Amino acid sequence: MSTKPTATSEAYVAVQQSPEFQSLRRKFRGFVFPATAFFLAWYFLYVLLSIFAPGFMNKHVAGNVSVGLIFGFLQFVTTFAITFMYARWANREFDPAAEALGDHLDGSAK
Amino acid sequence: MTQPLSLAAIVAVCVATLAIGSYGLRISRATSDFYVAGRQVTPWRNASAISGEYLSAASFLGVAGLVYSRGIDMLWFPIGYTMGYLVLLVLIAAPMRRSGAYTLADFAELRLESRRIRGLCSALVVGIGWFYLIPQLQGAGIALRQVTGWPTWVGGTVVSVVVALAVSAGGMRSITLVQAMQYWVKVTAISLPAFILLAVWRADPAAPSLDPATLWVSAGTGPGSGLYATYSTLLALCLGTMGLPHVLVRFYTNPDGRDARRTTVVVLGLLGMFYLFPPVYAALGRAYASRLPEGARTDGIVLLAPHLLLDGTSANLLSALLAGGAFAAFLSTASGLAMSVAGILDQDVARRLLPRFAGEDLPDRLGIRLATVVGLAVPLVVTWLLAPVGLASTVGLAFAVAASTFAPLLALGVWWPRLTTAGATAGLIVGSVTASLAAGATLLGFTSDDSWLALLLAQPAAWSAPLAFVVTIAVSLLTPGAIPPHTRATMARLHTPESLLT
Known part of the structure; x- marks a missing residue:
């Protein structure tokens, strides 16, 4: 574990600067940030209801x-479902996209 | 009022832990074996181990106690425990894995390129670990007293000794085995009596009703509840999980990212399944005993429940099972925490100091053994001196400190390239000082009255975590020159999927 710049870390930066990587990154954020916002809101709603609407x-x-x-x-069910969806999304869509990009950049970045 | 069956169950769990721990002694050789089990743990076993470690005294006894004393809406508490895992998974876990750091301190050093911040993080890991160990040891004391009548210090001491032996014997690989076994012990121990007691309740024509309406006490009543306290605890649970040292390290014990995700899916399933049961005990407790017998604590309701519905041997058998499960909870969480605390004390303290006093020629693993003993002795002595405050709330304080320190460091460290070393340091200092002062005041019992100040101190996360975020961001923006020189390379590394460069 070193903090010095190495040939690998230059390769990382090179990959990161490519437009394909930027679109991959958007793909990731496009899924993860809304999902996080949704489950936090859903969870906080439960607490709000139990405090302000005990009758309901x-x-x-x-x-x-x-x-x-x-x-x-x-x-509990939604927490599990979101995790499951995330894992499936990452395995089926994100990882293959990342691998395709890896193959594409092969030679220039490695 | 010694219950020999319960005592036998507790002894059995302790002996099984030691046996598996010493088995691990033979299979763990390399250093990476010791800390991350060689990164070769299968998802199912790893998920069982994570769940085994995560379901602490607060979950096994504390959640039922909370629901019993404050009503079924306290369900948000266990939901918060699982939610914290989800936040950790989607926002932090993958970049942390890619960083290649073993611990929170390693990550801080890598990202911020400063030895000083590493030291600060190490101190915090030890502090949070101790905060979290205290309720485990207290819980053991309560449980053992309930089944034997022995003073509370005995239980904590037994757990400390067993954990010290298991950790120093085999390290992470054997602890992983032990914890995986303990998850299934815990689930069996909490579910089987629940089903039996529910069957007894259904079969009894004179049984009191389990009307959920009588359970739904509004969160707005009673001390320590209300909107502020609730949201504060929520925030602590959501953000704090990522800062618990024994949780994060678990993402390294998988071979790759795919397995890490699969592990998390299984973990949430296992945790969700477990949390169905504590409310059953709370509901039965409420139906059969609206007031606890003299001297009993709400945290003991799980162990008490069989005696409310049954008597004689059948009640003793069920409460023996529950007592064994509770001890599995104390042992597994305490082992994970002791492992993290001892790892830090060994790496950052013992290895630097020991050669100075004892020469270079030290026996293998002397450092980690000494570190384990010190790591457990400190919280043990604290439990001898302090009266327990309530298992779930003490655990909540550990979450609050983690949420006010490591959460800003990790969230901003992973997602914000303009974080500076000065900003991170300032945030860590402000967050740790405010949250641990508040937690200390609560542990010492300064917050028993109903004033606003007491509430702010008992539930610090809602103000200390945002404060730490704001300080970190503000100081970073004021010191743009102190952005670590290799930030771009590090950030690129954190966010480039492994498959791109391997």
């Missing part, structure tokens, strides 16, 4: 199940 959260749906309980359960 208490509403019975069936038997011993209330709206709040379903909401709470859904939170």
